[in-house]
Amino acid sequence: MSRIGKRIIDIPSKVTVKIDGQHVAVKGPKGELDRVLPEQVTVEQEGETIRVLRRDESRIARQRHGLSRTLVANMVEGVSNGFEKRLQIQGVGYRAQVQGRNLILNVGYSKPVEIVPPEGIQLAVEGNTNVIVSGINKEIVGNTAARIRAVRPPEVYKGKGIRYAGEVVRRKAGKAGKK
Structure with a gap:
């Protein structure tokens, strides 16, 4: 049995969960999210906890x-x-820098690169070099951060570029000098 799937989800006091078959809607102080889950699983709410169970032991059900x-x-x-x-x-x-909702990046190209965030994502800049992507949907936050990083990924010789905070970039030695 899936070790992750067996875990019970605790619902905080300010969050309400509505389950309608495969449709799960979650509402809290920061906003509202909903999602349709695959047919291979069922969702049950018991008081202040949620359990996700699979309908059968097929391979696809175990994966989902x-x-x-x-x-x-x-x-x-x-x-x-x-x-x-x-x-x-x-x-x-x-x-x-942030201009309105958009992020303007000056990263060595001839023109600045403008990133338009999707709905529900906030972009902030600290000290010209630290960008913060925040929102309530983890998937969209991660995708937006990856799009920003893809504008100028860190290069291996000098380490210049955009990287995640805490990301370690392996450096290469570069050309050896003449003898």
């Missing part, structure tokens, strides 16, 4: 069990606390 439990847990976590990804910009003259 842990996934569905994690998706529901992320929905509960998102509407109560929210999610956040931090990015760092390294390089001479590289910087970021």
Whole structure:
């Protein structure tokens, strides 16, 4: 049995969960999320906890069990606390700024790169080089952070580019000098 799928999800006091067959809607202080889960799993609410169970022991049901439990847990976590990804910009003259809702990146290209965030995502900049992506949907927060990083991924010789906070970039030695 799936070790992740067996875990019970605790519902915080300010969060309400509505289950209608395969449709799960979660509402909390930060917002509202809903999702349709696969048919291979069932969701049960018992008081202040949620359990995700599989309908049978088929391979596809076992695969979807842990996934569905994690998706529901992320929905509960998102509407109560929210999610956040931090990015760092390294390089001479590289910087970021927020203009309205959009993020403007100056990362060594001839023109600034403008990133338009999806609905429900907030972008913030600290000290020109730290970008914070936050929102209630973990999947969209991660995808937006990955899109920002893909504008100028860190390169291996000098380490210049956009990286996740705490990401370790392996460096290469570069050319050896003449003898």
